[in-house]
Amino acid sequence: MLQKLHEEEKVVVGGDMRAFSPGHSAKFGSYTIMKLENNKVFDLQLVQSNEVGGSYHMELEGLKRSLELLKERGVTLDCIVTDRHLSVQKFLSESSITQFFDVWHIEKGGTGGLHPLHITTDKRKWMAAGTPAFCKLEKILSNKRILKAVAKLSPHHQTSSLEAFHSIILRFAPKNVVFPFLGMFYR
Known part of the structure; x- marks a missing residue:
């Protein structure tokens, strides 16, 4: 081989x-x-x-x-x-x-475990800006280590x-x- x-x-x-x-x-x-x-x-x-x-x-x-x-x-x-x-x-x-x-390792180390995955087509159920959940997700996704890692996916x-x-x-x-x-x- x-x-x-x-x-x-x-x-x-x-x-x-x-x-x-x-x-x-x-x-x-x-x-x-x-x-x-x-x-x-x-x-x-x-x-x-x-x-x-x-x-x-x-x-x-x-x-x-x-x-x-x-x-x-x-x-x-x-x-x-x-x-x-x-x-x-x-x-x-x-x-x-x-x-x-x-990709899985980034997800596992970044946002995994925050909440269960819910799939919806109802546009009213999207996260609204300014809510605690939105702010928490924004903080995780704008982390410098995560942004640097995303560039190397x-x-x-x-x-x-x-x-x-x-x-x-x-x-x-x-x-x-x-x-x-x-x-x-x-x-």
């Missing part, structure tokens, strides 16, 4: 870390790289938090390992679609690799297939069960 990727001019990939525990204190994480045009996973890096100085650093390390593999195999990236992990953003920017953000590709792959892994390595390194590697 890597040989076929090498033969292509430019490849669009998605990358994401799946932590193997609930919350932010994971012992293991697996970083997955998927070719987004055909949803094929071509690399998965298992990272242990104590080898990189904590669970926050696992995502960047997994990405670096995957990108190193691609470089060794002569694969030319067009771009990578990821979430907005700050150290990943900094690394990709310094590496001159074009990064786009997945992926125009064509999303990581939903990558998220679906991670949900399949849950069947073999649930977040509430701790396995040793080899157990996680095999799963």
Whole structure:
């Protein structure tokens, strides 16, 4: 598969870390790289938090390992679609690799959870300017970080297939069960 990727001019990939525990204190994480045009996973890096100085650093390390593999195999990236992990953003920017953000991650981190989605065609039910709900939404959407992130939203590709792959892994390595390194590697 890597040989076929090498033969292509430019490849669009998605990358994401799946932590193997609930919350932010994971012992293991697996970083997955998927070719987004055909949803094929071509690399998965298992990272242990104590080898990189904590669970926050696992995502960047997994990405670096995957990108190193691609470089060794002569694969030319067009771009990578990821979430907005700050150290990943900094690394990709310094590496001159074009990064786009997945739309779902922006929504999840920005306006998700404010209220349930209600679809209506009744024009009288639109939010009126000056109401508390309108002001709250306006404040969120005019946030400088959100505006900057919207400019980097992926125009064509999303990581939903990558998220679906991670949900399949849950069947073999649930977040509430701790396995040793080899157990996680095999799963």
